[in-house]
Amino acid sequence: MSLFWRIFLLNAVVLLAATMLLLLGPVTVSTPVLFTEALILGGGLAAMLIANAALLRVGLAPLDRLTRAMTTTDLLRPGPRPAVAGNDGIAELIATFNSMLDRLEAERGRSAARALSAQEDERRRIAQELHDEVGQTLTAVLLDLKRVAGHAPPGVRDDLRQVQETTRGSLDEIRRIARRLRPGVLEELGLISALTALVTEIPDRSGLSVRRRFDTDLPDLGEEAELVLYRVAQEAITNTARHARARHLEIALERTSSGVELRIRDDGRGFDGTTEGAGILGMRERALLIGADFAVGPAPSGGTEVLLSVPARLRGAAA
Known part of the structure; x- marks a missing residue:
């Protein structure tokens, strides 16, 4: 009826x-x-x-x-669908709404996958250009400065050496940026080594004291899931170093019954949860891409906690 x-x-x-x-x-x-x-x-x-x-x-x-x-x-926070109940007309309307949500979430997932894939490709391209073009140019400049300094008068030689140190520092910074854009250590040495390198690259001027705890017997996650874990950790650590005004940072990667859990806590000024910037939205989209659960909020002892629960890849699934 x-x-x-x-x-x-x-x-x-x-x-x-x-x-x-x-x-x-x-x-x-x-x-x-x-x-x-x-x-x-x-x-x-x-x-x-x-x-x-x-x-x-x-x-x-x-x-x-x-x-x-x-x-x-909210398509970024999938939840349970409304129960299909009521008479035929209302039940059909609810079923149609649930079907529409399924299509929207699937399309958003495909769009996010394409956008994130294009973003990673662009990062690799920029990193390659920084390494091949800018890095080699600065290396040539360093060699020229060293050669000129060897024939310069003592007063000018000191100035040239100062320029050398500045150029060398710029070259190191460019290499560091290239490594962050394209985590070669993730591809070559694995997730644990990549997260360790990420922590050690935190600038000393940030004043952060970092404590890390990584389980070594992690289940098979797949390259895509490992990249998501790395990018979420990278974004969370960057936010803490730049904006949280924290003194201590804790990062843990632990094995769970269903997969792995990444937890990052700081003792900074906290997160009120009212607005989420592009960084947090990007982390949510990456989590949805691999079917992971993502949460960000206040830490138990103050500050901010980022939690990412990634399911293990089924045995026999494609990489």
């Missing part, structure tokens, strides 16, 4: 019952209306309105649940 006919018949039943009471019952209306008759009619009207409201509330309850689901659904 459609929603229109359901509501129409409910109202028809109420009105028919009121009409039969007036025609067949002892209730009469005088002219002018007596006080007792007005009370009886008013009570009957109130009873009809209450019954009608109760019937409509029951009939439209699934629509209320669907409305709440529509206003609270």
Whole structure:
């Protein structure tokens, strides 16, 4: 039965019952209306309105649940679907909404995968250009400065050596940026070594004291999941070093019954959760890409905690 006919018949039943009471019952209306008759009619009207409201509330309850689901659904935080309930029309509407959510989440996942793949390709290209072009140019400049300094007067020689040190520092910084853009150590030595190198590259000027704990017997995750773990850790550590004003940082990678869990905590100024910047949104998208659970919020002892739970790759799955 459609929603229109359901509501129409409910109202028809109420009105028919009121009409039969007036025609067949002892209730009469005088002219002018007596006080007792007005009370009886008013009570009957109130009873009809209450019954009608109760019937409509029951009939439209699934629509209320669907409305709440529509206003609270976030494609970056997939949750349970509304239960398919109610009459045929409402049940079909809820089922259609759930199907639409499935299609939207699938399309968002494909779009995020394409965007993140393009981002990684661009990072590799930039890293390669920094290493091959800028790095080699600065290396040539260093060699020229060394050759010129060997023939320069003593006063000029000291200035040239100072320029050499500045150039060497710039070359080291470019190499560090290239390593962050393209984590070659992740491909060559694995996730643990890559996370260790990431921690050791935290600038001394940040003042962070880092404690790390990495399990070595990790399950098979796959290259894509390992890259997501690395990028999430990289973004979280960068946010802590730049914005958290923290003194201590803890990073842990532990094996769980379903996969691995990455946990990063700091004792900085904390995260209120009201707004999420592009970095956190990017971490959420990466987590969704591999079916991982991502959460960010206040740490138990203050500061901020980033938690990423990655399921292990099924045995026999493609890399």
